[in-house]
Amino acid sequence: MKHWLMKSEPDEFSIDALERVRTEPWSGVRNYQARNFMLKDMKVGDPILFYHSNCAVPGVVGIAEVASAPYPDPTQFDPKSDYHDPASKPDEPRWWLVDVGFQRKFKRTVSLEELKAQAEAFGDFALLRRGNRLSVLPVTPAQFKRILSME
């Protein structure tokens, strides 16, 4: 079982929004590395750290899980969608996603600032790499556990 971290801008889709809808198709990922994690490496039931980005206090705010096998992101074929990709063909979809299911919301935000303060204990962590912009990234079991212990 692999562990993951997925970023979302709370203005767009927050942990509270996920708690309300329970399950959300993770549409709109348009980065090949992030897509490949969803398409090739995720399995139903894998734990996910839910991360709020681009906000006052960026950080991990809760736990979700992979809730479906990968399937083509429908927004790529929708001309009205911001995520429309005219170059993608229905018989050969370029963008794939998984459903993300709510597990629980943290009592408090484990902030990026706190994570950075422990950067050494985390070792190599994609989230803390300089200039990191990946919105879907792998987390080791030890890193996952450490973040849970910081709640």
Place this chain on the structure above:
DNA sequence: GCCAACGTTGGC
């Protein structure tokens, strides 16, 4: 709102 970092595009 600024801007550094990074991915993608397209001309050559």
Place this chain on the structure above:
DNA sequence: GCCAACGTTGGC
């Protein structure tokens, strides 16, 4: 295949 231009991400 190189690389400049451009667009986006995301912390601050």
